[in-house]
Amino acid sequence: MRRDVRFRATGSLSYTIFLSLLVILSACCFGSYPVRAEVIRLGEINPLTGSFALHGLEIHQGITYAVEEVNARGGVQGRRVELLSRDDQSRPDVALNQTQDLLYREKVVGLLGGYVDSLVSPISSLAARCSVPYVAAASLQKSLTAKPNPFFFRVSCISGVIQPLCRFLGEELKPKRVAILYMATPGSTEFAQGVKESLGKYGIQTVVCEKFRPGAPDFSVFLLKVKQQKAEVVISGGFFQDNLLLVRQLGEQQTSIQAFIAPWGVAYEKFIREMGRSGEGLMGMCAWNPGITQPGTEKVSQDFVRGFSQRFGQMPNTTTMHGYTAARALLAAVEQAVLKPEGLNGAAISRALRNLDLLLPMERLRFDNQGDPLDYNQVIVQVQKGQLQVVYPTGRATAGSIRYK
Incomplete structure (x- = not known):
């Protein structure tokens, strides 16, 4: 009888130790998950190499500056924004692969960037299928907004x-x-x-x-x-x-x-x-340049030029501002959506983008029902x-x- 009791006691102790080790192991392996949940992850796809790299890098800098600006102020409702950048190499097939990585593996809640519509188009199609909002920085082709797509927006238009x-x-x-x-x-x-x-x-x-x-x-x-x-x-x-x-x-x-x-x-x-x-x-x-800005945004524009120049060691230009404007739009929509009862998801961010009204140096940014800007004029x-x-x-x-x- 005593041997049986001793066995049960020993077995019980072993089980307790096993559970403790499991808890410790779980904390080691998955401890970053609760922290990561507090981070808002945005994806960016731009031509950082290849034939369009010059302007792709400029858009990237504008987006980067907007995200850093928000994080310097404490993030979005206290949550840090993480920007995951990908290079499409100025190739549509690479743009599609990079988009898949950001959507399926990284689980970003929104997408930014894009230069020329041959690169923007595959990103917008895949983002729509995944119900993730995409704000393109440099897109003009009419066909991209001709068909209903509640998840595609852009800060420029051909008209x-x-x-x-x-x-x-x-x-x-x-x-x-x-x-x-x-x-x-x-x-x-x-x-x-x-x-x-x-x-x-x-x-x-x-x-x-x-x-x-x-x-x-x-x-x-x-x-x-x-x-x-x-x-x-x-x-x-x-x-x-x-x-x-x-x-x-x-x-x-x-x-x-x-x-x-x-x-x-x-x-x-x-x-x-x-x-x-x-x-x-x-x-x-x-649409914008240092010294050429929307009436009423002179001070904001000057502050942007000064801050950007200090950060990157060069003056911003009109392409930079397109990237910055796209990022400001998505960040503003995320900030509205995060306060909604349903939480942060693609549909909530898209609705916030649809109702956006921001006065920025490049334009008064409002979107029509197709996702085109209402007030974009060069x-x-x-x-x-x-x-x-x-x-x-x-x-x-x-x-x-x-x-x-």
Whole structure:
């Protein structure tokens, strides 16, 4: 009998020790989970390498700064925001794989980033299937918001580029003949088609409309057509490097035109610096730049420029601000959603985004039912004496326009 009692006592003690070890082991293996639950995880996919890396890195910096800004103030309702960044290598297939990793493995509650619609499109489709809101920083293609998608939002839209550009040409410069060069990407193609159609309503003829592939090494044939067709204005839908090459070849061929306008690539300090005196009179477009901000946001804009410059050791630009604006939108929506009874989930964040109304340096940010911004409008800027001056619209102009050559 005693042996049986001793066995039961020993067995009981062993079981107690086993349970204690199990508790300790669980704490070691899973102790981080309760802490992790308090962290709000956001994902970001951008082209940090590859052909679009220059602007992808700028968007990344804007997003990073917005998240760090929120965390410096104590986070979202006391919860730290963790930003998980992924590089899509400027490739749609990689963008899709990175999105899958963030959604399925990392369990992020929202997505940010994206440069050019060939990279944005696969992200938006997968995010919608997973009911996770995605706020794109640089997206233009109309088809992405043509179909109902309650989880896709963007801080830019093609109409905010085409409309001010065509009004400026139709009401201010009034050329008779223009030439359009555009890149073989969905957004740039849509831009060229929209500009051609809109200018036609002003009686302006598009005498050359030519497509090129990213990284094209030579534009001399296009410029020969510009000269032969006597185009007065050249409109470029290319990016930074494309416009550097195009403008240099324009000078080499001594092609006389009234104006050169490129919505993307010209309104950058680096572009102006690299062009030097040859950049005088070039026109670009931007939604924001240091010194060019929405009325009423001057101080906020100055604070952003100062803080960003201290953090990254360089001045922000319009692309940086697109990333910052997208992040500010998602963070504001997360802050509203986290207070809701149902807790933090994709549907709650999406509803908060739909009802958002923020006055930011780049725009008053409100979304329509398709997820497009209601108040996104770029301004026309021109390089004058090495500085960017707003020349249109008139109400925001800091100088009158001058002839390019």
